Amino acid sequence: MAPEMPGGGSTVAARPPGLIRAARAKGWPYLFLLPAVVAIAGIFVYPLIEVVRYSFYAGSVGSLSYVGTANYVSLWQDPVFVQSLMDNLKLLATVPIMTVLALVIALIINSQIRGWRQYRSIVFLPYILPATAMGLTFGYLLERNGVLNTFLRDIGLGALAPDWLGSGSIVVATIGMVIVWQQLGFGIVVFAAALLGVPTELIEAAKMDGAGWWQVQRLILIPHIRRVIEFFVILEAITMLSAVFTYVYVLTQGGPGNASSVVEYYIFQNGFENGAIGVASAAAVVLLVLASVLIFFYLRLRLRSEGGAK
């Protein structure tokens, strides 16, 4: 029993008012974060959990039956899924092409040739075009007897006029070309912005030491924007894995004969067209894992380069 204090008070040590205030002060930031956390949990975490859960079931929503890992097994036995994954991997080949092209054009624009501001706006235009307009336009341009092939035949290059979107052997490459055409502008703008941040003294000093244009680009500018290049490469790699659905849907709908199907299209086909939510969810989980691997590599790269910089 607590000894009595003169005047009738208790000797139990009351928490100093400062600690309560401190506890409340610590709690306030979390309280402010709570709405965002709830929103993120609702928009990202809950659907993610549901997708993983559905991947262990077969049937349509409303009549599901638990099948364990059967969906994952059947994915790898499905030639269409394997084809879709291979198509995504083939599209990864556009990343180095896009990176090199974007870098070269950004370096040229950065040299502040006459009209460089206008060129920078023009090259960015494709990136802001709506996908459906782009799909319709290229769909017509690339028909076997469309504008491009008619032009090639007229100038005697008929041998270079294949069925761009109707031939199973080149359709993925064709889609890759369209992706490069659209995504290039983004890369150019990102690289050009990064190049503008390079201290001009370095370039002036290099020129004073006799460095030529190419030496300045190769030894000063490109190394300086290395992190931006890495970021762009990883971002585009993730795009090729998980954000090319629009191109495939508007240009070929996965055809001819599944030759241009990608994993996203496979998920759409199974989840939305066929109502086979289990298989679609399993494919989505596989895609998530692949994208996570890429993100992991990027973070490792960043940490290593930050560690090296220290």
Added chain:
Amino acid sequence: MHAQNGPPVAQPESRRSRRRSRRTFAAVASATAAALLVAACGATGGSGSGATDTAGQAYDANLTYWFWGESDIPGITKWMQGMATDYTKLHPKVHINLVPQSTSTLIGAFQTAAQSHSGPDVDTQWATLPTLTPYWDKQATPISDYVPSSETSQWLNTNENTTGGKVVAMPLYLIGVPLVWNKQLFREAGLNPNDPPTTWSQLLADCAALKAHGITPLGMGNKDGYFGAWMFAIFAKQELASLSNLESAIGNTGQFTQSQLDTVLTNLYTAEQELVQKGYINSDVSSLDLTQGWQLFPQKRAAMSLTTDGNAMSWAKTLGEDNIGVEAPPTWGNGALASTYDVTQSSDEFITAWSKNQAAAADFLAWLHQPANMSSLYQQTGAFPADKRFPVSSITDSMAKELYQLDTSKTSVWLENYLPPQVDNDADIPAGQMILSGSGSVSKAVALWNQVLKEWRTEQPGQFQQYKAWAANGS
């Protein structure tokens, strides 16, 4: 007897008499009202429950109708909008929001709505399996739950959407798929313009003659895969003795085995491959959608095409009726179904299971089949209504008469209707694309069918069991 200085006091006997009169009057009035009620019900052809009493019922509903049909019948969307307006005049408290659907998202959009049990009150889907599958998945309510058989018996081709004795959806029109040929181009190739190919060997011979004269024999489009699907529907069935062959192979019941179906598919794709390799189909068939490929015919860039009645009539106006001919597609197979024609309701209209306005939706749909409305469908669009009450005498155009004669002269089967949607999307369409684009072999196309059937049976066990039960009951 009169009361003193007052009105005569009613005697007890008179009071009874007045009571008797009142009772008699009430009985007569009730009987009259009942008779009037029965007469009113009889006039609209309905019974007490499920009546389509468009005059009597005061529905209060906002109906959302996802409608498709323009690709089949140009102008039908405008007709339907007119119908919705007219119906609202009869039922001012019913508002119909018509949302035209595109071909490429017809199934997918509904699947998405079904998974959240929200969306339209009425939906259009392609006939038979694309309609029955939602019903089996508890996403559709049979229209026969609301519309009596006295009315549904007037609709044509309801067998395409019937299961377990219930008519799930309402047909609106019928379309046939004839072979159309350009008589002028036939003449230029030295062929008899009035002698179209009726067998496969005749088709090949005519194609060879046309090609030799620099004329593209067949003009079609298969970028969206529908030409390949049509080839399956029209020609694969010709190797079958009956629909139950296909149903048995799909349902894996053993009477017609997978191996037997593989033989049919192998023969079909081999024949298609021959058409492609010999250059008898336009070289850009894989770059053009079905509707784009059709444009080659009226542009005189192809001598033949497989198309719908509506297009055939439109092309007759463009090229002149004397310059085009219509006939059933050539006979290719040896099965009993080789003698059937290719007419289908193509698409149908059904009520969604989650609709809170099912009775109102059913009433609107049944009202569309009123003879005056069916006549207006024909007058405005040239589509042949799927209704027995449609007067054939309304058809005065000679090409339309010829097509109607083709459509109604023999039994029709559209084989693609009997494929589960997943099998149609994932096997039928891409397999045809493989062959027609030259990007896959016949064996690879057949292997795709095997793979997809196996996957469908595993991934959709409920649908598989329902399909088997439906097929076993004579579908």
